[in-house]
Amino acid sequence: MDITIYFEEAAQVSFAFIIGAVIGLEREFRSKPAGLRTMILICVGSCLYTILSKETGNGSPDRIASNIVTGIGFIGAGVIFKEGISVNGLTTAALIWITAALGMAIGYHNYPLTIVVSGMVLIALFVLEPVQRFINSLHRVKDYRIHTIEVAPNFKSALEAFFAEHDMKFRCIKVMKVDSDAIYLYRISSPDRNYDAINQFLLKNTDVRSFDT
Structure with a gap:
């Protein structure tokens, strides 16, 4: 048995850990319901499920992917709540969804796409927030x-x-x-x-x- 496979898989879940931590730090900083540990577990779990789905080789891999998306949907729904006439938690729910997608991309060895999308997520979270505040201030x-x-x-x-x-x-x-x-x-x-x-x-x-x- 080739032990290098295990090192490769360990590197994959470690990379998923880092990506989840980077996204989770932003949520933790803003005291959101799904913070550092949650995002890490989502990214690592999605990556692990993807790796295992490839190793089993039984059935179609997209079945595992669809089940991951279904499970993430339940978690995302748990952070959305209505307060008065406002709905909160939509951004956190979307982050949970895309963090799971990043974990799956890592599981499929698509590192360039993972890095590009992670950069887009960070831009949306940090750079575009002042823009959103400015737009909100213009609401009539x-x-x-x-x-x-x-x-x-x-x-x-x-x-x-x-x-x-x-x-x-x-x-x-x-x-x-x-x-x-x-x-x-x-x-x-x-x-x-x-x-x-x-x-x-x-x-x-x-x-x-x-x-x-």
């Missing part, structure tokens, strides 16, 4: 979920009068009643992007129990 439309104390019959008219006074376009998307409280979903467009004025209005309004954007 925001969705507000406003939870009022009891029904607060005068709140809706006062809020919409505030919008009109500040030349803001708005649309009441939905009104819901929860127990004795009311929840309003508004889509607001501010021409000068002065959403702090809205926040201050809601913070000072005694009829507002809570709100989020």
Whole structure:
């Protein structure tokens, strides 16, 4: 038995360890649900499954690949959660998916592609973040979920009068009643992007129990 095969495979999983650690460090730095250890285990595990699928030689290798993708889908779904009207964890879920793909690429000895894609991932995580923040600052439309104390019959008219006074376009998307409280979903467009004025209005309004954007 050629022992060099084992050294080669050990080098593959070691490389997968490094790639997973590099991606995981960024998630760990930002205190995300899937951090350093998770990304390492995903990359190394995907690489190992790919190596084993080639060694068994039974059936089609793409069956192992498809099962890896299915399993990673369950992990990715676990880090996505909805908070108010916002959905968080999509970037982490996408990173889990691509980290598994990188581990599979290493398992198939496709090192050049692994390095290129890893570089793209790091660019997307570090370089493009300021660009995304700049684009977000240009957004003229925001969705507000406003939870009022009891029904607060005068709140809706006062809020919409505030919008009109500040030349803001708005649309009441939905009104819901929860127990004795009311929840309003508004889509607001501010021409000068002065959403702090809205926040201050809601913070000072005694009829507002809570709100989020």
